[in-house]
Amino acid sequence: MRVDEASPAPRVLIYSHDTFGLGHLRRSRAIANAIVARNRGARATIVSGSPVIDRFGFAPGVRTVRLPPVTKFRDGGYASLDADIPLARTVAQRSSIIVRACEDFRPNLVIVDKEPAGFHGELMPVLEAAASRGILLVLGLRDVLDDADRLVPEWERKGAAETMARFYDEIWVYGLSRIHEPLAALPMEAEMAARIGERLIYTGYLRRALPEPRADREEPAIASGPFILVTPGGGGDGAALIDWVIGAYEIDPGIPLPALIAFGPFLDAETRERFGARIRRLAGRISAITFDSEIEFLMRKASGVVAMGGYNTFCEILSFDRRAILVPRTEPRREQAIRAQAAERLGLVRVLMEADGRAPERMAAALRALPDQSEPSRVLVPGLLDGLDAVARRVRALAGAALESSCVRAFS
Incomplete structure (x- = not known):
């Protein structure tokens, strides 16, 4: 040749x-x-x-x-x-x-x-x-x-x-x-x-774009209306985020939108069961699934997102133009915190750092304000x-x- x-x-x-x-x-x-x-x-x-x-x-x-x-x-x-x-x-x-x-x-x-x-x-x-x-x-x-x-x-x-x-x-x-x-x-x-x-x-x-859906795809009933998607990614280090969100709903009945929590495949079964018991007492306000390999569909439907701030979730938040609260981990790496805080300075997301206190009232206030946040697309970042x-x-x-x-x- x-x-x-x-x-x-x-x-x-x-x-x-x-x-x-x-x-x-x-x-x-x-x-x-x-x-x-x-x-x-x-x-x-x-x-x-x-x-x-x-x-x-x-x-x-x-x-x-x-x-x-x-x-x-x-x-x-x-x-x-x-x-x-x-x-x-x-x-x-x-x-x-x-x-x-x-x-x-x-x-x-x-x-x-x-x-x-x-x-x-x-x-x-x-x-x-x-x-x-x-x-x-x-x-x-x-x-x-x-x-x-x-x-x-x-x-x-x-x-x-x-x-x-x-x-x-x-x-x-x-x-x-x-x-x-x-x-x-x-x-x-x-x-x-x-x-x-x-x-x-x-x-x-x-x-990110929506994938070709599986023929047998099903979604929880809560996704048929406005909801907040809570996703800690794989879930292996997401228990603190899930606990904080559930705690917010437990102390504040006035949070305007219900939440759908995707636990992630690596959240251990015992912790998942404890969260499940609390969620059942909040029926109608919080629902949960273990894992969705096509989570892009839920991201696209959600009125807002609460996440830890990993790379892929951040790309999806930008791609589907979702209002977002990021709660980045700082151990064993500070990668998520560096990304989240840089994005907040540009006006793309809101950040809650656990080091500033995990009072459920802080999360509840952020969840109340989430529907009024600006979408990321309101900020012009060339080549983003x-x-x-x-x-x-x-x-x-x-x-x-x-x-x-x-x-x-x-x-x-």
């Missing part, structure tokens, strides 16, 4: 380590779906450690490979989800599966989500092989990683900056620099900073939701560059 012929359809491998929650998987799914929708004949494979990946639908042309799952503790430590298997053995199994998936799929582009070397370095064999075979590599970063005092020692320990400079052709930040610059705090020598800086692209946030279009454009360009590189090697 001549280098001036049309480039082939992109073949994109997306690595998502997924040690906690749903954020990485949902971001990877949005990117993969957009790639195949915007590039004729494109195919994508998501390699993910999420234990609930089979509960999500994906666009035609997107397949998934599941890695043995690991779990993350609140202190930042990790273990195999199967407690009988040593973590080192699980990492070795995961690394072998990733290598095999790459060999079978033969991508011309690999997009790595957040971790430059993968979880515990499990991606290094793929990075080494890709570099030797001319497969282009992209590191995709959410808009905020963490506070500098937490991020810097972690990334220095992992050698993340060196890995970025050595292997990655481009670094995409799925956000805007005016909200946050996730790599600005990393101490780097001038030469390395320049190399990384020239590869850095801010795409804008990833716009251009992320998926930017990603699709870069995939086309990089796929063509990969073809040219392979042809040059073939004839050299």
